[in-house]
Each structure stands twice: as C-alpha cells, then as structure tokens.
Amino acid sequence: MLKVDNITVEYDGVPVLENFSLDLSTGQVVCLVGESGSGKTTVIRAILGLLPEGGTVSKGDILFEGKSLLHSEASYVESLRGRDITMIFQDSGAMIDPISTIGSQFIEYIRAHDRSLSKRQAYQRAAQMLTQMRLPDADNVMHSYPFQLSGGMRQRVGIAMAMTFEPKLLLADEPTSALDVTTQAQIVRQMMDLHIYHQTSIIIVTHNLGVAAYMSDLSDRILVMKKGRVVESGNREEILHHPKDPYTKELLAAIPTMEGEVYVDQ
Amino acid sequence: MSINEREIILEARNVTKVFRTSKGRPLLANDSVNLTVRRGETLGIAGESGCGKSTFIRMATMLDPPTSGQILFRGQDVSGLRGEKLRAARRHVQMVFQDPGEAFSPRMKVKNIICEPLRNFGLISRSQVRKKAEELLAMVELPPEYAERYARDMSGGQRQRVGIARALALEPELLVCDEVTSALDVSVQKRIVDLLLKLQREKNITMIFICHDIALVRAFAHRTAIMYLGNVVEIVPGRQLGISPCHPYTEALRNALFDLDMDFSKPIEAIESEAPSPLDVPPGCPFSGRCGHCSDRCRTEKPALRDIAPGHQVACHLFD
Structure with missing residues (x-):
C-alpha cells in the first residue's frame, strides 16, 4: 500500500535521512524507534509532504497505492491528506486553535473533507468519534476550548479526528510521550482497537521500545534508527530477543524493566 | 550500618500545602505527608502529574513553606525559617532540574553557572572560578575546556552533567533530582543514572529522586x-x-x-478514567473513584499509612 523507496532527505544540502526504504501493507504496523536526531520524524514528514522549509527529498520515491506522492500534482496529495492519510502529533493541543472550541474545529475539519455533510451531521459524526475514543460526555468536550481539557483528553480528540474518515494510513509522531503512564496505556490500547477494527495501517514514531513492541505484532516491523539510518529492522521477537546491531543492544540494555537489574544495594 | 540506623537528613511531618485558586477555592496539593530520608539513601518519589510531588519538593528544598506541618532538616525545623537563616539552610539542599537548558542563563559560561552557588556564599574568589569549575567538571566526567563554553552549545546529557556539577558545588547534604532523566534519550539517561550512582557511592550523597518511570525508580x-x-x-x-x-x-x-x-x-491493563482534579479530592480514600476494590468504607474513611511488612507501608483498607 505504501512504499518508501530508498529516499534521502536533505536540509539545505545536508542529509538527515539516507537511503531509507519501507514497505507497508494494509493493516500492518511499522514502528520507527530511535533517539533524537535519528531521522524518525523526518520519515513521516516526508510521506505527508510536510518537510519544513529547506527540506527536500533529494533521492528516491514514495508511492501510495502505486502512485508517487512526490511527483504527483499537489491537489492529489492534498486530497489524500486528512482523509486517506492522517496524522497524530505529540501534543494535539498544539494543532488545535486555542481560541475556538473543539466542536467548531472538528466540524470544520469534517466538512473540509466531506462537503456533503451538513453542520448537524458533522457534529453528530464528531460526537460519535469522541465517544468511540471513550471521552465521557462528548457534547461537553465539543463545547470546550482546548485549554479546558487535559493532555490526555486533547490527545483523544486528536486521534478521534485522525480516525474520522477511517484512513488507510495513520502516521503517529510520539502520540503518547507527553502523557502520564496510565493515560498512555489507555490511549495506546484505544489506538490499537481502532487499528484492528478499521484495518488501518500505522507508522508510529516512538522513543519507547516498549510501546513499539506492544503495538507491533509478529507480522509487523520495528525499525531501529540512528543518525538518519536504519541500523536494524525486524519483528518484535527479533528486535527484543535477538538483536544483532550493537546500537540496538545498547538501547535494550539502557531500558530499566520491572524484573531487571537494580542499580543500588537495597 | 543498615540504612534504617543512619542519621535522618530530612523529615517531613504531617506536611500539608493548600493553595488558593483565583476564586478562593482551596487546592489541597499535599495532604499530611510524612516522609524521611536517611544519609546515603535515595528516596524515590513516583506518581503522575498533579500528584503533588513538585509541591512536596518545593517545601523540602525550602522554596515554599508548608501550610501546616514541619520540615526537619537534620532534626532542626526549617519550615519557619526566614532571611539569612533560611538562606544558610538552603545551602545544604540543592536541586537538579528536568531541563537544564531552561534552568541556565544563556549568557553565562559553564564555569560561572557551576560556580555561581559558591560565589553567592562567598566561598571562592573570582580568580578561583576557572580552577574550581574544572574540578567540578572532572567530577561529572566533562573535559576542562567546557568551562569556557555556553550551555546552549552542549547536548542535553552534557547540560544535565553541568546541572549536577552546579548542584554538588556546595557539597549539599541532600540532592533533589526532579525528573532529571525524563527529557533525555534512553542511552543518555542510563549514563546520567550511572554518574549519579557513582557520585553517591563516592560521596555518600543523600538523594530524593522524583521520576514518573517506576521501572527506573x-x-x-x-x-x-x-x-x-497529594x-x-x-x-x-x-x-x-x-x-x-x-x-x-x-x-x-x-x-x-x-x-x-x-x-x-x-x-x-489500563484503568479507565482520569484522576480527579486536586480541587475535587474525594472524601475517604483519594483513589476511591478509580479503584476496582472500592467499598463503601473507602468512600467515607480515609485509610492511613500502615506497616504491612518491614519498611513497607500502604494506605489502603484492603490491608486491614
């Protein structure tokens, strides 16, 4: 469904992502794991065509359902964005206008992508999505301003919006890293429910190997990235239990676990 | 000597902090907290946002006085100190922050950042700054030439080392680390953790370590x-x-x-629902609204911390 074919991304001539390839089939999950500066966010920005100023894909191609996203007319890519390909950010609060209500933005979003819906229909659709994300009292959320919601609630709103049109591909950039652990667990679980229900393919960027391992099944892939390159890729089992690259091993050794080594004499 | 026989460095006795909202509603940020930290020990504090851990350390570091209750530092009540006595007492409790990039002035060189506490207390002269900074940099395993750099030119892990060097410059009795690793990549996090462990072993440092990652704690x-x-x-x-x-x-x-x-x-397994606002703390057990074991008693009677095993205390009616 999505094929990223050996792309290199440069910022003002400096490569930040080199010879990156990825194949994603329908319903599959790919996790990009790595530390800051590894290029993982660049991958999903390149797919969406949202590289910041100065950034270009200097080599390779990105194909969505067989058609190039890089060499097609802008209107084609725009028609996919927000409908077939959607995105969740680390803080959905940052993408929501602080001075309009959740409801007015959600309705605007829905009607921008489906002109056939009336405001009332769009409202109902939005409220239904919020309920699916288990937000209590959807009407209340619709009438709230972003600052009146907790970070976890805002993130649920972001996911509800991103899932409204049952996208074929969901790009998620550290969607739970700013959240508390119990909220993170709820949201990851709900994302996976929607993924299974709608057969949505997901590319998730995370620095949390535990989240990556949970979200990827044995038929899915985890890509470990470092400094713009993929150092290792494999399924959950291969990455966690049979890592080959020294960097993957270093990452695994650095993560404390509940049954692992304790560092002090107790 | 086992930890339980060592000197108590910090003791919080029934420490309560109430803030007032702009509309005058009371916000109970800390509710009768009792904690002790002994010499050479690390006390971890874990909990999610809004649980009151930052409020507690602001009182433990003498930045805020408690509304009621006492903070005892090596047996002396410091909760009512003011002026020069407060300033002198604060010297013994130092803090490392989550994001050292935010905590440092962008216009100060690393040597001045590190030695500022020493200069504030008049412990070294200006001409001694460079040499002292180099010593402290060596302690946190940074090269001496970093003394002349600016913090903005350093990586997150390096800045955190500078934060630790600055906090330890005064040789405090207690080091409070507030989410010092949560902004760092995991491999860098491990190196900072290793450094703190090494310094604790060498100098018998007493620490409060606030962290939301319970596996790390x-x-x-x-x-x-x-x-x-709270x-x-x-x-x-x-x-x-x-x-x-x-x-x-x-x-x-x-x-x-x-x-x-x-x-x-x-x-x-994720508990559904979110924590209630600290403005609406339920009567009885604070966790009662989200707990799977909640009974009528939990909704009315607040459980006290009680021993369930040596050194292990739980505030829950299930353990009665």
Whole structure:
C-alpha cells in the first residue's frame, strides 16, 4: 500500500535521512524507534509532504497505492491528506486553535473533507468519534476550548479526528510521550482497537521500545534508527530477543524493566 | 550500618500545602505527608502529574513553606525559617532540574553557572572560578575546556552533567533530582543514572529522586514513595516496588507500564478514567473513584499509612 523507496532527505544540502526504504501493507504496523536526531520524524514528514522549509527529498520515491506522492500534482496529495492519510502529533493541543472550541474545529475539519455533510451531521459524526475514543460526555468536550481539557483528553480528540474518515494510513509522531503512564496505556490500547477494527495501517514514531513492541505484532516491523539510518529492522521477537546491531543492544540494555537489574544495594 | 540506623537528613511531618485558586477555592496539593530520608539513601518519589510531588519538593528544598506541618532538616525545623537563616539552610539542599537548558542563563559560561552557588556564599574568589569549575567538571566526567563554553552549545546529557556539577558545588547534604532523566534519550539517561550512582557511592550523597518511570525508580532508589492526589499512598523498599501486595494505584501504574518483559500477547491493563482534579479530592480514600476494590468504607474513611511488612507501608483498607 505504501512504499518508501530508498529516499534521502536533505536540509539545505545536508542529509538527515539516507537511503531509507519501507514497505507497508494494509493493516500492518511499522514502528520507527530511535533517539533524537535519528531521522524518525523526518520519515513521516516526508510521506505527508510536510518537510519544513529547506527540506527536500533529494533521492528516491514514495508511492501510495502505486502512485508517487512526490511527483504527483499537489491537489492529489492534498486530497489524500486528512482523509486517506492522517496524522497524530505529540501534543494535539498544539494543532488545535486555542481560541475556538473543539466542536467548531472538528466540524470544520469534517466538512473540509466531506462537503456533503451538513453542520448537524458533522457534529453528530464528531460526537460519535469522541465517544468511540471513550471521552465521557462528548457534547461537553465539543463545547470546550482546548485549554479546558487535559493532555490526555486533547490527545483523544486528536486521534478521534485522525480516525474520522477511517484512513488507510495513520502516521503517529510520539502520540503518547507527553502523557502520564496510565493515560498512555489507555490511549495506546484505544489506538490499537481502532487499528484492528478499521484495518488501518500505522507508522508510529516512538522513543519507547516498549510501546513499539506492544503495538507491533509478529507480522509487523520495528525499525531501529540512528543518525538518519536504519541500523536494524525486524519483528518484535527479533528486535527484543535477538538483536544483532550493537546500537540496538545498547538501547535494550539502557531500558530499566520491572524484573531487571537494580542499580543500588537495597 | 543498615540504612534504617543512619542519621535522618530530612523529615517531613504531617506536611500539608493548600493553595488558593483565583476564586478562593482551596487546592489541597499535599495532604499530611510524612516522609524521611536517611544519609546515603535515595528516596524515590513516583506518581503522575498533579500528584503533588513538585509541591512536596518545593517545601523540602525550602522554596515554599508548608501550610501546616514541619520540615526537619537534620532534626532542626526549617519550615519557619526566614532571611539569612533560611538562606544558610538552603545551602545544604540543592536541586537538579528536568531541563537544564531552561534552568541556565544563556549568557553565562559553564564555569560561572557551576560556580555561581559558591560565589553567592562567598566561598571562592573570582580568580578561583576557572580552577574550581574544572574540578567540578572532572567530577561529572566533562573535559576542562567546557568551562569556557555556553550551555546552549552542549547536548542535553552534557547540560544535565553541568546541572549536577552546579548542584554538588556546595557539597549539599541532600540532592533533589526532579525528573532529571525524563527529557533525555534512553542511552543518555542510563549514563546520567550511572554518574549519579557513582557520585553517591563516592560521596555518600543523600538523594530524593522524583521520576514518573517506576521501572527506573525501582532500579535506582532504596525506597520509593508513591503519591496520588497529594497523598503518599505507599512507601516501599526499592526492588519490591510494584510486586504484590501493593496499593491498588501502584498496581495500576505497574500494569500500565510498557515493560520489555511484559506479555505482549495480552492487552495492556489500563484503568479507565482520569484522576480527579486536586480541587475535587474525594472524601475517604483519594483513589476511591478509580479503584476496582472500592467499598463503601473507602468512600467515607480515609485509610492511613500502615506497616504491612518491614519498611513497607500502604494506605489502603484492603490491608486491614
């Protein structure tokens, strides 16, 4: 469904992502794991065509359902964005206008992508999505301003919006890293429910190997990235239990676990 | 000497902090917190946002006075200190912050950042700054030439080392680390943790380590206090953290963890609902509204911390 074919991304001539390839089939999950500066966010920005100023894909191609996203007319890519390909950010609060209500933005979003819906229909659709994300009292959320919601609630709103049109591909950039652990667990679980229900393919960027391992099944892939390159890729089992690259091993050794080594004499 | 026989460095006795909102409603940020830290020990404090851990350390570091209760530093009540006495007492408690990039002036060189506390207390002269900075940089394993750099030119891990050097410059009795690793990449986090452990071994440093990652706290702290809605709900010896029996909230934290050793074939157990606002702390047990074991008693009668095993205290009616 999505094929990223050996792309290199440069910022003002400096490569930040080199010879990156990825194949994603329908319903599959790919996790990009790595530390800051590894290029993982660049991958999903390149797919969406949202590289910041100065950034270009200097080599390779990105194909969505067989058609190039890089060499097609802008209107084609725009028609996919927000409908077939959607995105969740680390803080959905940052993408929501602080001075309009959740409801007015959600309705605007829905009607921008489906002109056939009336405001009332769009409202109902939005409220239904919020309920699916288990937000209590959807009407209340619709009438709230972003600052009146907790970070976890805002993130649920972001996911509800991103899932409204049952996208074929969901790009998620550290969607739970700013959240508390119990909220993170709820949201990851709900994302996976929607993924299974709608057969949505997901590319998730995370620095949390535990989240990556949970979200990827044995038929899915985890890509470990470092400094713009993929150092290792494999399924959950291969990455966690049979890592080959020294960097993957270093990452695994650095993560404390509940049954692992304790560092002090107790 | 076992930790329990060592000198108590810091003791919080029934420490309560109430803030007032702009509309005058009371916000109970800390509700009768009792904690002790002994020499050479690391006390971990874990809990989610809004649990009151930052409020507590602001009082432990003498930045804010408690509304009621006492903070004892080596046996002396410091909660009412003012002026020069307060300033002198603060010298013994130093802090490392989550984001050292935010904590440092962008216009100061590293040597001045590190030696500022020493200069404030008149302990070194200006001409001694460079040499002292180099010594402290060596302690945190940074090269001496970093003394002349600016913090903005350093990586997150390097800046955190500078933060540690600055905090230890005054040789404090207590080092408070507030989420010092959470902004860092995991490999860098491990190196900072290793550095703190080494310094603790060498200098017998006493630490309070605030951290939301319970797996890291379990590995790093000798004892951990779990906080929820302004209350300490459990105090547990290091490695027993999250191992049953424990407080239902601790169990929820443990279950919500994406641990590399977890069973990935099972759905993660997440408690639904969000923590209530600290403006609306329920009567009875603070966790009652979200707890799977909640009974009528929990809704009316607040459980006190009680011993369930040596060094292990839980505030929950299930353990009566």
